[in-house]
Amino acid sequence: MFFFYPLWRILEVSLVSPPGGGAGLPGIIAEPVYPRVIWFTAWQAAASTVLTLAAGLPGAYVYARYRFFGKRLLYALTAVPFVLPSVVVASGFKALLGPRGVLNTWAMGAFHMEAPPIRIEHTIWFILLAHVFYNHAVVVRIVGGFWSRLPPSLAQAARTLGASPLKVFTGVTLPLLVPALAAASMLVFTFCFSSFGVILILGGPRFATIEVEIYRQAVHLFDLKTAGVLSLIQIGFALAFLGFYTGLMRRTAHQFSPHPHELSQRPPSSAKDYALLFGNGMVVLALLVAPMAALAFQSVHGPDGLTLDYYRRLFENTTDGLFIVSPLKALVSSVSFASATLVVSLVLGLATAIHLSRDKGVFSRILDPVLMLPLATSAVTLGLGFVVAFDEPPLNLRRSVILVPIAHTLVAYPFVVRSLLPSLRGIPSSLREAAYTLGASPARTFVSVILPIVSRALAVGAVFAFTMSIGEFGATLFVARPANPTMTLAVYRYLSQPGDLNYGCAMAMSTLLMAVTTAGFLFLERVRFTGEGEL
Amino acid sequence: MDLRQRPARVLAATAVIVLCLALAAGCGTRREPASPTLTVMTHDSFKIGDGVIKAFEQENSCKVVLLKAGDAGAALNQALLTKNNPMADVFYGVDNTFMGRALEADLFVPHPSPLLRDIPDDLELDKGYRLLPVDYGDVCLNYDKKWFMKGPLAPPASLEDLLKPAYKDLLVVENPATSSPGLAFLLVTVGTFGEGGYLAFWKALKNNGVLVVSGWEEAYWGQFSAASKGTRPIVVSYATSPAAEVYFSKEKLEAPPTEAVTAPGTTFRQIEFVGVLKGAANPTLAARFVDYMLDRRFQEDIPLNMFVFPSNAKAALPEVFLRYARKAEKPVVIDVHRLEKMREAWIRAWTDTVLR
Missing domain, CATH: 3.40.190.10 (Periplasmic binding protein-like II)
Known part of the structure; x- marks a missing residue:
């Protein structure tokens, strides 16, 4: 209801009686630009997905099979990129790879080169790199979480029967992993399909996805008709793709006895193990941690050396309106929005996922891909839709703060469902039936059988819900709200005016944002671990 | 009904209850008409001292709610879409590159503010007094x-x-x-x-x-x-x-x-305008707020908050503006x-x- 009604209203307004003129569908088809935009949107999303999978799989394996010191912190860090505003990510990458960034300066000094050797700015590579940066965690979390539930005995049996490690992987492990792989790539694809900030800022003005084009048409040209048609095209493509994917997944789900992950994880022992861990650690470091470290460094680096001034400035409560975003207030509103989103989307997501995993009817076959739509729908369109839709009692929410967590839930909810489904589909019905036979009530069965099994997937979902909300994705940036800025908005606000103090404070605020997110993740993981112990 | 589906239904019911509670809480906080509320819709980069807004609230015993609706384009878009049932009383932040759109859509009512006498004529682009220049x-x-x-x-x-x-x-x-x-x-x-x-x-x-x-x-x-x-x-x-x-x-x-x-x-020269929205819930208070925005107290607070020049010629400029800010x-x-x-x-x- 909070998705389809606003969507319906805004499409109605923009297509039937647009307040401004516009070309309409024939105009769009006639314009040679749009097919190109659509094609670019699709292929960059596909390429990003493949690259992210390639980069994330080793991480997922390590996550699933090994226990080592600092693991939880490392994996909490991998999910942090999600929350960073794209302006900030761009500046992190630039500090590393830009014409005057660390790598280029070093290379020019070391090899006496005239021009910077790495020219990645405003190229497709920068977009792809950023997409991998953002989505790496999706693959690691979803695939890794699922992988840790696979009993190693299957692979061991295959080894005993004489299969080579490669054969075991392609013949046994990979087919078993398909549901999780599909879920992860579906999320990554959808996400990149409607990519906006990354394209706009890192790709430069020569690249445009459908989403960027919608934003341009709706917000800067006021051409709601074109924007509306483009939204429909975007939804259509996404739906076709998602339908195909969900169909594929239904046929590939395997049931197996869930395995407590403690037993399948071991500390590294051989040199090969250490090499693997080290290699994976390097990927994570180079790809994810380095840009973030660059940001943190900038936040303590003033015009003349190291300083904590920017942080001090953040917490100074000047009354002259100079820095009216009190970081503490911003932190509180960010965290409370995130908690609200977390609760609502977990409850809704769990209910939906359970239903989808049991019901094999036509209805849920249609529902499955449709549920992913909020993620694939233009944030601009949806944001404007909210404004048009909720303008009358009993649902006059336009000015309410409630709209923010609702908008967040819309994007968080598909993540929860996707994280849960592979695990839920994997539970053999015999387990439930056994519980019933032993006299357990459905509620009891749910609490003591189902929940413990999916608790890891649930935690994954929770982490994503939290992240989506803290990172302010999608429609929220277009939802009007009373003046209680969140941390993300505070970063934007600092960056909106010149002066090195503003830049420093923006970086300090981003660093705080990263710290809060990491703390949030660690907390969520902790909750899960104790929860599992009790049940 | 299949017994096995019950947990899902229980959860769904819980979800509905949670949502309703959330909604109720949201509605509850808004339904307190102790003093009149003035809603000002604007873009994300709007910034002014807390004291300036509080002073207006005290003088007029009302509550001012600032509604920030994205960048300037997105905010105007929302105002246009909700023309028949406006979200706010006052809209600030239309600039001269987009004011034609706002004027043609007939979003604002005329308000010939007495303070316009202190504002240079070349800033007053709308001779119908629907949009009044605040800064440039x-x-x-x-x-x-x-x-x-x-x-x-x-x-x-x-x-x-x-x-x-x-x-x-x-x-x-x-x-x-x-x-x-x-x-x-x-x-x-x-x-x-x-x-x-x-x-x-x-x-x-x-x-x-x-x-x-x-x-x-x-x-x-x-x-x-x-x-x-x-x-x-x-x-x-x-x-x-x-x-x-x-x-x-x-x-x-x-x-x-x-x-x-x-x-x-x-x-x-980018000039930013303010106007009283057609269909405002509280037009008198809205007009008073527009006057307040054009008056010296508010105007003198503009430069260091938004780094633009105030439109009111009588507003004193801060030192840093006199020395380093340029005018075309x-x-x-x-x-x-x-x-x-x-x-x-x-x-x-x-x-x-x-x-x-």
Whole structure:
């Protein structure tokens, strides 16, 4: 209801009686630009997905099979990129790879080169790199979480029967992993399909996805008709793709006895193990941690050396309106929005996922891909839709703060469902039936059988819900709200005016944002671990 | 019913209850009409001292709610979409590049404020008193002083300078389709070279290595050599940016690291307007707030919050503005209705020339 009604209203307004003129569908088809935009949107999303999978799989394996010191912190860090505003990510990458960034300066000094050797700015590579940066965690979390539930005995049996490690992987492990792989790539694809900030800022003005084009048409040209048609095209493509994917997944789900992950994880022992861990650690470091470290460094680096001034400035409560975003207030509103989103989307997501995993009817076959739509729908369109839709009692929410967590839930909810489904589909019905036979009530069965099994997937979902909300994705940036800025908005606000103090404070605020997110993740993981112990 | 589906249903029911509670809580907080509420809709970059708003609340025993609705374009869009049932009483933040759209859509009611007598006539673009000028700033070229001091090259003095081979690869501009200073700079070229000549200028600029980025943040913090690790010493920004560089400097600079080019025919004056929305719940209070915005107390708080000039000529300017902020000598003027009619065509032609 909070998705389809606003969507319906805004499409109605923009297509039937647009307040401004516009070309309409024939105009769009006639314009040679749009097919190109659509094609670019699709292929960059596909390429990003493949690259992210390639980069994330080793991480997922390590996550699933090994226990080592600092693991939880490392994996909490991998999910942090999600929350960073794209302006900030761009500046992190630039500090590393830009014409005057660390790598280029070093290379020019070391090899006496005239021009910077790495020219990645405003190229497709920068977009792809950023997409991998953002989505790496999706693959690691979803695939890794699922992988840790696979009993190693299957692979061991295959080894005993004489299969080579490669054969075991392609013949046994990979087919078993398909549901999780599909879920992860579906999320990554959808996400990149409607990519906006990354394209706009890192790709430069020569690249445009459908989403960027919608934003341009709706917000800067006021051409709601074109924007509306483009939204429909975007939804259509996404739906076709998602339908195909969900169909594929239904046929590939395997049931197996869930395995407590403690037993399948071991500390590294051989040199090969250490090499693997080290290699994976390097990927994570180079790809994810380095840009973030660059940001943190900038936040303590003033015009003349190291300083904590920017942080001090953040917490100074000047009354002259100079820095009216009190970081503490911003932190509180960010965290409370995130908690609200977390609760609502977990409850809704769990209910939906359970239903989808049991019901094999036509209805849920249609529902499955449709549920992913909020993620694939233009944030601009949806944001404007909210404004048009909720303008009358009993649902006059336009000015309410409630709209923010609702908008967040819309994007968080598909993540929860996707994280849960592979695990839920994997539970053999015999387990439930056994519980019933032993006299357990459905509620009891749910609490003591189902929940413990999916608790890891649930935690994954929770982490994503939290992240989506803290990172302010999608429609929220277009939802009007009373003046209680969140941390993300505070970063934007600092960056909106010149002066090195503003830049420093923006970086300090981003660093705080990263710290809060990491703390949030660690907390969520902790909750899960104790929860599992009790049940 | 299949027993096994029960947990799902229980959960679904819980979800509905949670949602209802959330909604109820939301409605509850809003239903307290102890004192009248005035809602002011604006864009995300609006900023003013807390005390200024509180003073108005006390004088009029009301509550002021600031509703921030995205960037200037998104905010106006929302106002347009909710025309028949407005979300707010007052809308602030329409600028002269978009005011034609707002006026044609008939969003605002006339309010001939007595304070207009203190405001220069050339800022009052709407003679029907529906949109009243609050502040203005000039979009212009800024350059990196240190960069130009090191070499033999002089800072650009005119737009034509930018086409000289010596200025190759030095300029970064914003895309007019996604950025408001970008659009303003496009308008500068349309005004200076005429509709027949601006595309030729841009073609030449493209051949001279102009870099186009999506927005001001990316241009200034990403490419401008004075503010980032970028390599471009000339950027499209505001004539007040040098003042902000001094004011927001950690080491309390004596002189800004940047300077603005304000020569005739190189700048566009962006004027921001406020108006009382048609169908406002509280039109009298709204009109009073508009007057308050144009009065000295509010006006004098504008410069250091938003780094633009107040429209009221009687408002005293802060020291840092007097010393470092620049005003354009002869900004380019384009009629708002012509602008409204041609904006999209100009942007389209620009995109075809520069980006493709």
